[in-house]
Amino acid sequence: MGLTVENIEVGSELPPLVKHMTLEKMRWFSGGEGRAETVNLHTDASAAQRDTGMKQPFASGRMSLGYACEMMSRFVGLDNFSHTGTIDFKFIKPVMPGDMITVHGRVAEIKELPQGIRVSVDIHCENQ
Numbered sequence: 001m002g003l004t005v006e007n008i009e010v011g012s013e014l015p016p017l018v019k020h021m022t023l024e025k026m027r028w029f030s031g032g033e034g035r036a037e038t039v040n041l042h043t044d045a046s047a048a049q050r051d052t053g054m055k056q057p058f059a060s061g062r063m064s065l066g067y068a069c070e071m072m073s074r075f076v077g078l079d080n081f082s083h084t085g086t087i088d089f090k091f092i093k094p095v096m097p098g099d100m101i102t103v104h105g106r107v108a109e110i111k112e113l114p115q116g117i118r119v120s121v122d123i124h125c126e127n128q
Helices: 023-030 045-052 061-076 078-084
Strands: 017-020 100-113 116-127
Touching (some): 061 100
């Protein structure tokens, strides 16, 4: 049996989630694929250069946030996370096409509340 809310302890590691970033995914996510009016720094090298000085487009931070939400949804269930889950995220470094992102999570706190159990998880994304 895998890690579940019933058998976790503080310090338990969640199964990591690995994602490969591609320009195609970035264009799909940021709405630029085939639509000139949505060309932006996440979909086009010239826009990234013009707007930020970076030589290539970089992924929207919301993509990494989505991956963290996916990991948590797999852990507690989509319905639970969608209705009661919260997330606090800090963006430190851009993710570029070709990067491999691994989302890690470790249970930091388990607290019984009148409405149920709150599980706090420390999450970070590692770029390999």
